Amino acid sequence: MAAHLRNGVRAGLIFGIVIVFLxxxxxxxxxxxxxxxxxxxDVLNSFATFLALLGIWGGITAAKPTERDTWLGALASxxxxxxxxxxxxxxxxxxxxxxxxxxxxxxxxxxxLSPEAVNLLRFDRATGPGxxxxxxILIAASLVGAILARGVGRGEWRRPVxxxxxxxxxxxxxVPLVRTVLRSPVSQYVAFIAILxxxxxxPTRLTQAWDYNxxxxxxxxxxxxxxxxxxxxAGLLDLGYVAFFAVGAYTVALxxxxxxHGIMWNFWLVVPLGVALAxxxxxxxxxxxxxxxxxxxxxxxxxxxxxxRILAGSDALTPFSGxxxxxxxxPLPSFFGLKLGFEEFIYLLIAGVLLVIFxxxxxxxxxxxxxxxxxxxxETVARAMGINTLTYKLLAFGIGASFxxxxxxxxxxxxxxxxxxxxxxxVSINVLAVVIVGGxxxxxxxxxGAFVLKGIPEILREFENYRIIIFAALLVVMMILRPxxxxxxxxxxxxxxxxxxxLEELTSAAG
Amino acid sequence: xxxxxxxxxxxxxxxxxxxAQIVLGxxxxxxxxxxxxxxxxxxxxxxxxIWLRFALSGLIIGSVYALIAIGYTLVYGILRMINFAHGDVxxxxxxxxxxxxxxxxxxxxxxxxxxNFLNAYPVLSIILAFAVGMSTSMLAGVTLERIAYRPxxxxxxxxxxxxxxxxxxxxxxxxxxxxxxxxxxxxxxxLLPRARGLELIVNDRPVLITYTGIFTFVLSIILLVIxxxxxxxxxxxxxxxxxxxDKQVAALMxxxxxxxxxRTFMISGIWAGAAGVMWGIHTGQIDFFVGFLPGIKAFTAAxxxxxxxxxxxxxxxxxxxxxxxxxxxxxGIDFQLKDVIGFSILVLMxxxxxxxxxxxxxxxxxx
Numbered sequence: 001m002a003a004h005l006r007n008g009v010r011a012g013l014i015f016g017i018v019i020v021f022l023x024x025x026x027x028x029x030x031x032x033x034x035x036x037x038x039x040x041x042d043v044l045n046s047f048a049t050f051l052a053l054l055g056i057w058g059g060i061t062a063a064k065p066t067e068r069d070t071w072l073g074a075l076a077s078x079x080x081x082x083x084x085x086x087x088x089x090x091x092x093x094x095x096x097x098x099x100x101x102x103x104x105x106x107x108x109x110x111x112x113l114s115p116e117a118v119n120l121l122r123f124d125r126a127t128g129p130g131x132x133x134x135x136x137i138l139i140a141a142s143l144v145g146a147i148l149a150r151g152v153g154r155g156e157w158r159r160p161v162x163x164x165x166x167x168x169x170x171x172x173x174x175v176p177l178v179r180t181v182l183r184s185p186v187s188q189y190v191a192f193i194a195i196l197x198x199x200x201x202x203p204t205r206l207t208q209a210w211d212y213n214x215x216x217x218x219x220x221x222x223x224x225x226x227x228x229x230x231x232x233x234a235g236l237l238d239l240g241y242v243a244f245f246a247v248g249a250y251t252v253a254l255x256x257x258x259x260x261h262g263i264m265w266n267f268w269l270v271v272p273l274g275v276a277l278a279x280x281x282x283x284x285x286x287x288x289x290x291x292x293x294x295x296x297x298x299x300x301x302x303x304x305x306x307x308x309r310i311l312a313g314s315d316a317l318t319p320f321s322g323x324x325x326x327x328x329x330x331p332l333p334s335f336f337g338l339k340l341g342f343e344e345f346i347y348l349l350i351a352g353v354l355l356v357i358f359x360x361x362x363x364x365x366x367x368x369x370x371x372x373x374x375x376x377x378x379e380t381v382a383r384a385m386g387i388n389t390l391t392y393k394l395l396a397f398g399i400g401a402s403f404x405x406x407x408x409x410x411x412x413x414x415x416x417x418x419x420x421x422x423x424x425x426x427v428s429i430n431v432l433a434v435v436i437v438g439g440x441x442x443x444x445x446x447x448x449g450a451f452v453l454k455g456i457p458e459i460l461r462e463f464e465n466y467r468i469i470i471f472a473a474l475l476v477v478m479m480i481l482r483p484x485x486x487x488x489x490x491x492x493x494x495x496x497x498x499x500x501x502x503l504e505e506l507t508s509a510a511g
Numbered sequence: 512x513x514x515x516x517x518x519x520x521x522x523x524x525x526x527x528x529x530x531a532q533i534v535l536g537x538x539x540x541x542x543x544x545x546x547x548x549x550x551x552x553x554x555x556x557x558x559x560x561i562w563l564r565f566a567l568s569g570l571i572i573g574s575v576y577a578l579i580a581i582g583y584t585l586v587y588g589i590l591r592m593i594n595f596a597h598g599d600v601x602x603x604x605x606x607x608x609x610x611x612x613x614x615x616x617x618x619x620x621x622x623x624x625x626x627n628f629l630n631a632y633p634v635l636s637i638i639l640a641f642a643v644g645m646s647t648s649m650l651a652g653v654t655l656e657r658i659a660y661r662p663x664x665x666x667x668x669x670x671x672x673x674x675x676x677x678x679x680x681x682x683x684x685x686x687x688x689x690x691x692x693x694x695x696x697x698x699x700x701x702l703l704p705r706a707r708g709l710e711l712i713v714n715d716r717p718v719l720i721t722y723t724g725i726f727t728f729v730l731s732i733i734l735l736v737i738x739x740x741x742x743x744x745x746x747x748x749x750x751x752x753x754x755x756x757d758k759q760v761a762a763l764m765x766x767x768x769x770x771x772x773x774r775t776f777m778i779s780g781i782w783a784g785a786a787g788v789m790w791g792i793h794t795g796q797i798d799f800f801v802g803f804l805p806g807i808k809a810f811t812a813a814x815x816x817x818x819x820x821x822x823x824x825x826x827x828x829x830x831x832x833x834x835x836x837x838x839x840x841x842x843g844i845d846f847q848l849k850d851v852i853g854f855s856i857l858v859l860m861x862x863x864x865x866x867x868x869x870x871x872x873x874x875x876x877x878x
Contacts, residue, residue, distance in 0.1 A: 025688035109610065111691035237669055239676075287531060288862045295593045295672050299810065300861050303854040306807075310854075316845045390528065429680060436673060469684035475677025480662045483670050 001073060003066045008077035011062035012084025012142075019054060019085065020092045023121060026112025027466060032120060034462045047120050051134070052141040058085055059145020060153070071150060078146025079139065086138035090131040097127030196354075203346045211346050213458045215414055218349035219407045220454045223427075224434040224446040225356050226403025231432070232441035232489075233369060234396035235376030237298040239428050240285070240305025244401035246312060246423040247281045248274040248408025253327035253418045260322055267333035271409045278405020279398045286397035290390050305428060313420030326419020330412055345414050352410055356403050360443055363399070372396055373441075426468065433471045436478055439485025448487050536863060543842065550843040557840060560713040565836045571724040571793065573832020574731035578786035579809035580816070580824040581738055582652075582779030588755040588819035589775050592668065595675035596655055597783060598806015599682035604648035604784030605791045605801055606690060608640040612698045615639070633700035645784035651682070652780025653773055661769070679806075686799035694798040697791035699723070705795050723793045734785055735825050741778070742821060751775055755819070804850065808835070811857040817867025826869065831856065 022028050028050065035046035062081030063074040096118050099106060106113040122130025172178055181187045203211055223245060230238045251274035255265050289300050311317055313324045321327070332340050333348075340348065363369045371392045374382040383389050412418040430453070438449020453474075457467050478485065550556065579601055586594040615636045618628040629636045659678040663671045699705060708721035742748035753761040754771045762768050790805065791797050812831045816823025831853065838852040839845065860867070 021685070025685060027688075109613070110689055112688060231669075235669065237672060287528075288535065288858070290528065292861060292865065295668060296814075296861050296865060298672055299593065299807075300858050302807070303857045307851050307854050307858075310848065310851050314845060314847050316848065429676065432673065432676070465688065469681060469688065472677045472680035472684060476659050476674050476681065479666070479670050479674040479677070480659075483666065 001076060004063075004073035004077045005080050007064055007066065008062040008080030009084055011058055011064075011077070012081040012086075013088070015054065015058035015061070015081065016085035016088030019051075019089050022054075023089075023092070023117070024110060024112060025466075025469070026117065029112070029114075029117045029120060030462055030466070034460070043120065044123055047123075048137055051137050052144075055082060055085070055138045055141025056145035056148065058082065058138070059142035059147075060149040061145075062142060063146035063149040065154060069150075069154065074146045074150035075143065078143045078149075081146075082139035082142025083135075085142070086135035089138065090135045093121050093131040093134055094127055097122050097130065101127065199350060200347070203343060208343070210458075211343055213455065215346050215349050217450050217454045218346070218353050219411050219414075220431065220434055220450040221353050221447050222349075222356055222407035222410070223404055223431045224438065224450050225353075225360050225443065226400040226407070227431050227435050228400075228441065228443070228446050229360065229363070229372075229403070230396050230400035231435055232446075233364065233372040233376065234393060235372075236393065236396060237295070238301045238397075238400070239298045239425070239432070240301035240303070240308075241400070241404060241431055242423050242425065242427040243285070243305045243308040244278040244282055244404035245408040245411070245427065246308055246418075247278040247401075248405030249412035249418040249422065250312065250321060250327070250408075251277050251405070252409040252412040253330045254321070256333075256413070257327050257330040259327055259329055260319060264331075267331075267413060271406070274409040275402045275405040278408065279402035281405075282397040282399075282401025283394050285401075286394045290393055302425065302428075305425060309420055309423050309425075312423065322419070324420060326417060326422075327412075328417040330416045330418070332416065333413055349410055349414070352406055356406065357443060357447075359399075364443075368392065368395060429475075430471065433475055435485075437474055437485060439488040442485065442487055442489035445485050445487035445489070449485070452486070532863065539859065546842040546844075550841060554843070558714045558716070560716040560718050561840070562837070563711075563713055563718050565840055566833060567718070567720055567724065569833040569836030570829060571728050571832070572836065573812075573829040574728045575786050575789050575793070576805060576809045576812045576832055577735060577825040577828035578731055578782045578789070579805055580812040580828045581735070581821055582783045583810050583813040584816075584818055584821055584824040585742075585751070585775050585779050587813070589751060589772060590660070590671075592660070592671050593675065593810065594655075594660075594776075594779070595672065595806075596659075596679035596682055597652075597779065598802035598804075598809065599679050599686075600648050600651045600655065600780050600802070601783040601787040601790070601805060602686060602797070602799065602802030603651045603682065604644040604780075604787030605797045606686060606787075607647035607784070608644035608788035608791055609695060609697055609797060611640040611643045612636065612700075616698050629698070629700045630702075633702035636700050637703070641785060641788050644788040645781045648784025648787060649777050649780040652776040652783070655682075656773060656776040661772075683799055683803070690799060692799060694796050697795050697797060699792055699795075703792060721793075727789045727793045730785070730789065734782060738778070738782060739821055747771070747774060804853075807857070808853050811853055811860070814857060814860050814865070814867055817869040820867065820869050823867055823869035827867065830868075 019028075022031075028047070031050050032043060032047045035041065035050055036043055039046060039049065041049065058081050059078040062077040064077075066073060096106065096113060100115060100118045106118070121134070123133050124130075125133070173182070203214060206214065223241070226244075227238065227241050230236050230241070252267070252270050254261060255263050255270045255273070256267050258264060285301070285304055289297055292300060312321050315323055317323065332345065334340060335344075335348075338344075371382070371387045374385065374387060375389050375392055379389055408418075411422070415422075434449040434453050435446055436449075437453060438447070439445025453471065457463065463470070579597065582597050582600075583594060586592065586597070612629060615629040616627050620626055620628050620631045655678055659674045660671060663674055703723050703726060705723055706719075706721060708719050708724065711718045711720065740748075742751060750761070750766045750771045751774075753764065753766055754768055758768050761771075786805075787797075787802075790801065808831060809828065812828035813824045814827070815831055816825070816827025818824075834856060835849060835853050839849050842852075
């Protein structure tokens with residue numbers, strides 16, 4: 001019983017603090033508005049729903065399995081969890097509510113605590129009854145969560161159903177036809193062509209805004225695949241990755257645009273030049289940092305990235321690079337006399353992505369790719385095996401940078417402008433998040449990561465303000481729960497879980 | 512043991528990497544010498560009073576960097592990881608101090624004289640601001656370690672670093688969403704007015720040493736000495752040094768390694784919180800991004816002094832503050848590019864001498 005109560009109190013404290021935090025950053029109001037649209041409820045009901053969902057989650061966490069897993073214990077955990085979180089949130093509401101009643105303008109210091117948000121928090125009632133309602137909802141939801149956790153989550157029915165499901169999967173896998181289809185490379189090609197056809201067809205059906213978003217996703221796929229080579233394959237954490245993106249973007253902007261220099265070369269000539277310059281920058285940047293270890297490397301590359309951004313935006317270089325205003329009026333390219341519009345540009349991006357996927361896939365399984373992976377695993381051993389690690393590191397920097405250069409070139413041409421704000425550290429972090437969330441070292445993973453991190457925020461535009469904080473939280477959570485990413489490469493998964501599987505084998509052998 | 516008959520040092524041919532390094536170094540030195548020569552001898556724009564002004568402001572900011580830098584150094588010494596979120600821990604401390612000053616400033620003690628608490632009891636107010644700021648940062652540091660770093664103790668370094676980067680942006684964004692993105696003026700008690708202070712007459716012109724500057728510098732030095740004493744003289748300090756040398760052996764000697772790590776984050780948080788409040792008091796404004804640049808600068812300082820080395824971090828920080836404030840004028844470049852100098856020092860230091868200026872002493876101590 002003591003263990004149950006302890007779990008409950010801990011979950012209650014955590015969820016209480018989290019709910020108060022969500023109120024403080026204004027997330028509750030945003031989420032409530034979203035639920036209101038989505039569920040067609042009124043404001044108070046949707047707030048109650050949101051709160052109840054959090055409470056249920058809290059109850060499930062509170063009633064986690066213990067040694068003597070009784071119904072009574074689970075209920076006690078749920079009750080204590082709900083009580084503690086309810087009391088925490090209630091006290092917070094009392095304080096905030098009384099301040100608002102006293103006429104204090106909380107928004108002056110805590111920008112998210114608008115009168116609207118505070119009234120929502122106390123259900124449009126006086127502060128006291130409102131806080132009590134909060135307490136009641138949280139306790140009830142937490143109890144429901146505990147019952148769900150004990151009854152559904154750990155019920156007797158789970159094992160037979162799970163076994164049957166495994167048996168079904170097994171037997172389907174054994175059917176000769178299914179097996180052949182799953183194993184044969186032809187089915188892979190078919191799947192690839194189907195996806196490609198879908199992607200090519202999609203832009204014709206989309207609105208202009210979504211064409212734009214899809215373009216952004218494609219650019220992030222390019223960047224992600226480039227960083228994937230540096231971080232995922234070669235294991236070098238590069239936080240200044242955006243610098244190469246900037247090199248590509250500025251090359252196209254300065255050489256095809258009418259403004260600061262009026263060079264106005266052909267776009268198709270400039271793109272390879274931008275890619276080459278980015279690759280060169282990658283190698284040049286790589287040379288001095290070759291000997292550095294993982295985390296020093298990250299900081300040095302971060303320093304390089306910031307230097308390039310500050311220089312690009314400085315007054316000293318304004319005549320050359322356009323300064324803080326950047327370069328505007330970059331023309332859209334034309335294709336054999338056909339002027340590419342906004343809608344057509346997406347096909348150019350898709351072509352770029354295909355090229356990069358092809359190059360990455362070929363590289364990955366080549367001598368070079370294997371050398372990178374060996375280096376990532378153990379540099380000393382790789383060197384002992386006769387791999388010239390310096391050359392391969394430079395190669396990784398150069399190729400990764402060239403992908404970013406391509407991304408930057410296409411980015412500048414599509415947006416028709418570029419300025420230092422497009423090249424902040426945040427871009428590097430976003431790309432890193434794409435690679436991490438998708439799965440380091442895995443091409444489908446990176447593509448999925450770009451869709452998840454760049455596509456979903458466009459669908460949930462209401463949460464725009466919370467994009468970065470969610471990315472940041474995702475980085476931490478992914479590192480703790482699933483460091484190999486959503487769609488990891490096989491090798492990576494085996495690597496990270498090597499110890500766990502070895503242990504399992506040992507215990508199963510012993511048992 | 513006699514002298515070996517053949518000298519052990521055999522001259523190895525230089526690798527192309529070393530050649531590249533040397534060339535790069537010579538080019539860099541030539542550039543710096545040329546700029547210094549042009550600015551100091553040929554142009555001769557600034558008189559001694561200007562240089563003194565730059566040097567003083569550099570030393571003051573450097574002393575704040577020192578408080579943050581020792582946080583990096585302590586954590587690096589023990590966990591061999593860069594606590595990327597350390598600058599943001601400092602930012603939280605700065606905000607806590609800001610709220611204390613605002614709250615005390617709004618509390619009218621004597622309505623007749625319109626006297627608020629902040630000016631009625633300025634010393635108490637400052638102590639309160641520091642206490643709240645330091646405890647907030649301490650709490651932030653410990654929580655950070657519990658949530659983002661402890662579960663990853665056995666994970667590869669890359670994984671921990673990525674988690675730290677995520678934590679850093681998480682703290683920054685939470686501050687932005689909670690407190691807003693505008694820059695906020697820091698409300699000092701009248702005892703510590705901004706832009707006023709002692710005046711020195713140099714070269715017939717006044718050089719102002721602000722009271723906030725004196726306060727910041729003196730308090731930083733006191734805190735640095737206290738920290739050094741803690742690490743060198745107390746039981747906890749001994750445990751910290753033991754853990755930094757070898758975690759397993761330390762555990763065998765009966766040291767609670769997790770506890771020591773947690774306390775290290777506690778201490779580094781406390782000192783970062785003090786730095787945050789000082790930053791607010793001295794510079795007069797804070798925003799949610801205030802921790803980022805000082806964080807990186809302080810890390811640079813820690814590297815400059817040899818990471819893992821506490822006196823090194825302090826010396827490196829003062830040096831960095833000086834270079835940064837004298838640099839743009841001495842090299843005759845745009846003052847906008849001040850941060851480029853800081854980053855360049857970081858990059859150059861890591862390339863040419865990753866063990867830092869005082870790094871050697873540390874390695875000897877550790878053998």
